[in-house]
Amino acid sequence: MPIVTVLQGPRTPELKRELVQKVTDAFVDSLGVPADSVQVWIQETPPESWAIGGTLTADK
Template sequence: MPIVTIQQFPRDIAQKRELAKRITDAFCDVYGTDPVSVQVFFQEVTQENWSKGGQMGVDRDSAQ
């Protein structure tokens, strides 16, 4: 049973639906799996809970 975890910034539900469908299709094409066995987990991280280079995401936007 394939399990895919995606960590990303919040996205529109339509985008997540499309991505989940494409990932599921890819597993079915390559591994020959049944679509119902493919699980996709979206972990959405806000800029308050992310940093890069020691700078919080919320601070990066205000500095640019």
């Protein structure tokens, strides 16, 4: 059972639906596993909780 973890900033439910479908399809196509065996976990971090180059992404 493949488990995929996606770390990202907040996205709309529509974008997350598209993402998990495409990730699932990629595993089905490349590994030949059944779609219902693929788990995709999305962990969202708000912009004020991560930084790039010493600056919070919320401040960019």
